[in-house]
Amino acid sequence: MARAVDVPALVEAARAGSPRAVARLISLVENAHPALRQVMAALAPHTGNAHVLGITGSPGVGKSTCTNALVSAFRERGKRVGILAVDPSSPFSGGALLGDRIRMSDHVLDPDVYIRSMASRGHLGGLSWSTPQALRVLDGAGCDVILLETVGVGQSEVEVAGLADTTLVLLAPGMGDGVQAAKAGILEIGDVFVVNKADREGADVTVRDIRHMISLGERRAAGDWRPPVVKTVAAKGEGVDEVMEAIDKHVAWMQEHGVLRERRVKRAGDEIEAIAIRALRSRMGDLRQGKGVDDLAEQVVDGRTDPYAAADTVVDALT
């Protein structure tokens, strides 16, 4: 049985800045709790303010250090910051990632910084379903900026990073990241490229490589956004101002061209679709309990019908 949840009280507490209330709401998202429907309805009028900043890159490029430096920069501006760390590549490492973040962070005691990691629970497509809702919780709870951090450059990382308004792709010299990035489609989702550890040998080569790849991939009209490539040494705070400037420029460009709203409408559409599919799946599950699908499956196994004809029957029964 799902625990009873006092949604209005929880949402009010989260909006008043209670980290425990925010944590509880995100747990509801992780567990696909039935109360989510009520939570999202209560949050709706308070959402749409947060700027979601995606941060992705392979392990070892200094993602935690960069995130930490960016959080400091946003705090200097007086912004409330949420950090959501997701690891789509593993159902197990949610905890480890959170531990990492807490160790790395200068901000663990700052009440205006909320840090949270999310596990995928081994559920295929789970994070692309749950991440937008977790972002919505942080947004509704009054975060001005949400840093959405993902690990690696695989397909599902690209999907998660695609949930951001502005996506930072982190690279480091001599890691062959460029080639990997190109393969995994990270080039297409990167709005700002950051070459961190730029005091290391090969930094300029990496910058040149990535600029070259950006120019190769270009099918841009005049006025389109051209992703800048910024060098940083995040551990020393070098280049952080330039990254912030690049982010500001990207936000200004998106607002000027209506892209920010366009991206958000696209994302909300995806989210609606995912929730609708989930609802239809659940109805289909009921149909399976009721033996409807099993009878058809028996016919398929016996070669008396085929899966497509059977699926038609199922869809007809649902609709």
Add this chain to the structure above:
Amino acid sequence: MARAVDVPALVEAARAGSPRAVARLISLVENAHPALRQVMAALAPHTGNAHVLGITGSPGVGKSTCTNALVSAFRERGKRVGILAVDPSSPFSGGALLGDRIRMSDHVLDPDVYIRSMASRGHLGGLSWSTPQALRVLDGAGCDVILLETVGVGQSEVEVAGLADTTLVLLAPGMGDGVQAAKAGILEIGDVFVVNKADREGADVTVRDIRHMISLGERRAAGDWRPPVVKTVAAKGEGVDEVMEAIDKHVAWMQEHGVLRERRVKRAGDEIEAIAIRALRSRMGDLRQGKGVDDLAEQVVDGRTDPYAAADTVVDALT
């Protein structure tokens, strides 16, 4: 535009043993071609004969060598053999895997052995949708045995391996596979465990470890299948007879206990569900083209509604 396909001719050619026709049909599956519906209807009466043998294990355990040895053993029994190699962990490596198979195989010129790899096309959940249909093609084309080979021990590998009647999990000494296997749930899907490279140091430890883990995981009633652990040196053909014997025993046990049919009905049900969901997604896509979802998405972005309420509207419109 999709190319026109003469389905009856293609299915007839595939059933008569044309590798080109089989290849074409599997390409239709990979591309989710509209003619699939007609293909599956034409194949239905001819399916249900093939024994699907799943083979999974980490890179380096000798999967190709084992597969090769098993193919020889099935060919000695006069069986027609299909090999379907899928790599769910990468959208790119389909080709490489096929190359591997062709290099490794003694059977490349044998007309009664059909070898095919399948790429995931970067589509989340793509392989769990397309693999059953590719198996159905090979089944309908007259394969007596289909070896379904997957790489690795991640979540999607487990899903693909779960499409088999009998699943072989390959391990090698000293690779720490045991721990990984336990984590990824391979223990639960393994019907036969094969410790390959058993002439290496540590083979007996690996056998003991895996037996221990099987016994730990047991919640078995009397008469349940207890997965055997077999040692092989596939490169020298050692232990292959024992693996074949273990497979035979598993098939006999499944038939005796009605498990074979049960598994196939369960799988056909999953397949029907996946096709139905796809059809519903496509209707939803039409709804998106028609601006229905976009209007709702705008309302979500403006905080005038929430994604759940919007999803309700979408489901109502579909049903």
